[in-house]
Amino acid sequence: MSNYNIKHLEEYFKVYRKSVREPEVFWEEIAEEHFLWRKKWDNVLSWDFKKPEIKWYAGAKLNITENCIDRHLRTRGEKTAILFEPNNPNEKAEHITYNQLSKKVNQFANVLKDQGIKKGDRVCIYLPMIPELVISLLACARIGAIHSVVFAGFSSTALSTRINDSDCKIVITSDGSYRGRKTINLKEIVDEGLEVCKGVHTVLVVKRINSEIKMLKGRDKWLQPLLNNASDECEPEIMDSEDALFILYTSGSTGKPKGMVHTIAGYMVYTAYTFKNMFQYKEEDVYWCTADIGWITGHSYIVYGPLANGATTVMFEGIPSFPDYGRFWKIIEKHKINQFYTAPTAIRAFAKQNLKFVENYNLSSLKVIGSVGEPINEEAWHWYNDNIGKKKSPIIDTWWQTETGGIMISPIPYVTPTIPTYATLPFIGIQPALMDDEGNELIGNQVEGKLCVKFPWPSIARTIWGNHRRYKETYFSTFRNKYFTGDGALRDATGYYRITGRVDDVIIVSGHNLGTAPIEDAINEHPAVAESAIVGIPHDIKGNALYGYVILKEIGESRNHENLRKEINQIITEHIGPIAKLEKVQFLSGLPKTRSGKIMRRILRKIANNDVNNLGDTSTLLNPEIVKEIIQGVM
């Protein structure tokens, strides 16, 4: 018998040891006992981090929607699968049962087929947090199409880059979306983006805000009439374990976004197993993750992990501050949420508000509260623990990444004792390693270094879409034979891990990964700008904010700097989205560069963070005089 649900610390250690000593035996038992396979695998695992090539359950056949939907119908057909809470608190919540979900997914799958979508085709999904979003993911999976969800807060340029990179044939969107008091005309953004996407032949449009929109003849189709005419039965496509399930883009430190490719079987097994344990999910529980499905957290822990366990998963269309900062807590009371999973940036925003927003509501249903996306600072941890968990629901600080597919280092609630700001122990099957800069693994406890993983786990991304070489370079070339995460971490005297933050040029703003290079590229598009460099500075709520150093083409540019700042932020909004706007902009005559022409970001980072007395070695600078100018500008 496999240990599908770990209930105490000795059991964790026992199972962990087994998963490391005999990973194949371990993951074979989990897969065999808890999932539905059309054909079993020939080989549990084959891997080579040098190529890199990783295969789990090779030779197996399955469809993930049979695991997430069909197999529950006999025992849980009338159980709520998706509980939809609309933006407007006066609009009724919608309960979609597993029986209903099955029909809706099959209808949608048939519509996709009618539109010519086949196994292996890429489907771009650009939707707000409405049920059609979950349904469209599953409909793709039903017919073996590869979904590529683009967060509906991204700009038209960000959207078109992603559509073209993976050559999507179809886009699923809506007329618009609700965000608090605002409405956003999503379809307009799509129209703009598609001007440069020649491969898209069809746009399916969900009606959500009933706005007047333009429909391009031959290309754009309202979804509802097509669904009405579609059969609610659709045989699942039988897929190979290593076929792609989806592509999800994440920012790198340089270049265009990376389309991380996740494959079916390993992703399913790992997200399901982590979901069960991380949230200690019980059959009657109602689980809520506040992430957007446009991010990996939503893919793994709103959609696939919960549904593979037959859970009730809440999806919320709105924002934390509408109609006021009590909304989350009101939802918890209303739906008697048992497990709640959110981000530090949201927690910090709540902590700034009057406590009455929390105290007005009954949160006694909560059993587990989670955090994800960036390091949670001690203050925010305590606020969360005191006011939401009421010191009785354990906080799980879950460290993972788009690339890892599922939670990697985290306490298991009611199993692992927690310490503020510590992600604590690796999950079953995960073998972390801390490395020094010379490439040596740091053995033993009380060490700090770069965080790697030295053995594959089932849900590791298999490649970057269309660019396997970049996959190898980014993740497998820094340290020999190890997956490098891009994060730093320490291991304390008891073996607990604490993530210390990114060690590359990725800055996490409100939980969103932003690479410095694409933002700099956007700024440089401004006709008056010669060059720019972005660094992170601490921010009370967002965790980090962006500080931009901008060099103008003409020194003493006559235009008002205030206007230039606005124009620069406007360009960033168009290219990337409002999330990447600069908090502060400093205009300079030059950037500190080494003799080889590399920007010394360390100096820029320190000065922006007011740490000017300790700039380190500046002897390799080509233009040391610039340092004084930068400092004067900050003061």
Ligand code: WT7
């Ligand atoms: C990066 C990955 C995991 C889904 C959402 C983010 C940071 C994530 C934590 C945590 C400290 C964290 C890391 C990581 N991060 N969770 N609990 N403690 N840092 O996915 O957008 O791919 O970002 O987020 O720096 O590398 P992502």
